[in-house]
Amino acid sequence: MLDPRHILILAVLLGAVGLWLMLPRGGARGRAVGTVLGIVALGLWFSQSHGLGQWTADGMFFVLAAIAVVAAVGTVTSRNPVYCAIWFGLSLLGAAGLLLLVGAQFLAVATVLVYAGAILVMFLFVLMVAQPEGKASCDRMSWEAGISAAAGIAMVGVLSVAIGGVLAPSCPAMPPIVPPTQEELAAGVLDPHQVARLGGELFGRRLIAVEIAGTLLLAALVGAAVIVNQFSGRRHDGQSREQ
Amino acid sequence: MHPEIALLNDFLLVGALLFGVGLIGFVSRRNMIVMFLSAEIMLQGVSLSLAAWGRFHNDFGGQTLVLLIIAVAACEAAVALALVLTLFHRRGSLDIAAWHFLREANQPPFRDAPLPEEPAQRREPWPRLPTAGVRPETFGEENDYRPRV
Incomplete structure (x- = not known):
């Protein structure tokens, strides 16, 4: 069970169940359980990432990545579309911080300016025009929450296994990677x-x-x-x- | 592991996670605004991956591509919001299921499952004020134009 791929598969399964529980499904309950499962899955999944060498860089990366991903899940699962937009703004700030961490300063500033400054405000404006009373009944239901959560999370699992396989130093199919x-x-x-x-x-x-x-x-x-x-x-x- | 490879690995993992979460939201949510927010999250995931690859190859091409993504996202938001406003004017709802008659001919119509009632939230009672002043003069037509007043 200590094989990294097994941990990854476990994280993917937990994440799928957690997202299914968190997505709006009418009157069905289980959001708290879903949140706990999602946090456990995120922790397992991040435990498979590699250290950057310095604990400051590691800490920054984990905090920013957790902000970006948790806020993205909040965007997808919130019942109220206004909360969705605000979670989306938080996710943007996390992603902009990650861009700063990778050394793309201009992109980080441009992301905050264009997305959070213009696009998000425009979304909120349309929301206020179209649905000023907050929640509608269509926000309490979703299409096939289980199937879509399983499919999306399976894609994440396949992608992360593929990334780990390609970037591992012992992959025979690739020429040696020279960083x-x-x-x-x-x-x-x-x-x-x-x-x-x-x-x-x-x-x-x-x-x-x-x-x-x-x-x-x-x-x-x-x-x-x-x-x-x-x-x-x-x-x-x-x-x-x-x- | 070399720190640059570790950095690339971590960023690709976060990009994949953001993309997957956005994909789930786009497929499963029914509010059109939330669907487009999910599409923007997918674009964010791809941006992170591109910036990390650009650093790994020590080339500005990745950052250039992210700038192009930002431009495309702005275009997408403009056209999408125009479309959403138009669809809302036609149907009076942001629900994408209001357009289910655009389905193929051999598909059954979409029936919304009955929703249980939302538990009513407790409201703070309004304070009772003593009657003061005079009742403002209203016109009959004004109530037609402003039904919420």
Whole structure:
């Protein structure tokens, strides 16, 4: 039972049951049990990760990763959509902290600005327009909670086993992995002038990609305006078309 | 294990977990807003993996891709919210099951399971105030326009 893969499989099974219990299923109970199972599964799953060498880096990583993942589970399982949006903001902050930890400073700031500053506020705005009374009956039910929890968690299990197998040093199918040294990183991704380097890369080698992203944003803007304008004259007239 | 490989491993694991949780939410939740929040969580998981790979290969390509993901997420949010607002105006509900008639012809119609009543929350009683002032003048039409007032 001490084989790492067995622990991983156990964590996956516990996580599936916990998520199934946590998802809204009408009047069914068991959220507290599901939460406990999910926390146990998360602990088992994180126990399979490897240390980063320093306890400060380890501690930061575990705290931020736990914030990101627990808040993501909260987003998925909350009954009230406003709470879903707030959990989502917390998950974003955890993910931005993880991006800082990996050395992507600009991306961390851009994530907080764009997601938490713009997208999340827009979601809350639509929520306030459409469903100001909070919970609706559709938030208390979910489609096939058991099957979807099992499928998603099984995918997580397959992915993590595959990641562990590929990155293990004894994998015969792969050429030997040569990680970068600290000197190479300091001259590359972890340069003190990292944001300037990223900007130079964006507007030098990747200029076409930036242009395409700008065109995509323009197209989405026009598309959103067209979609809203096209149907704005009709309200609640779709009832008669059903069946 | 080399610390850089350990870092990559841990970040890929967290990215996979975020992606899986978002996938579960997108498949199983019925509120359209929550479905799109779940899709954004999946994008976050992929962003983490890309940033970790970029560091491992000592290349800015990963971070460039994450920037593209952020741009695509902004586009997705704009179009998705326009669609959600339109669908809400057509049906008066954010429930995705209100559109179940778009199913294929050989599928049975969706029937909502009867929900047990939510236990009523205890409300603090309003304080009783002494009657003061005069009743404001209202117009008959105003009640039609503002039914919640």
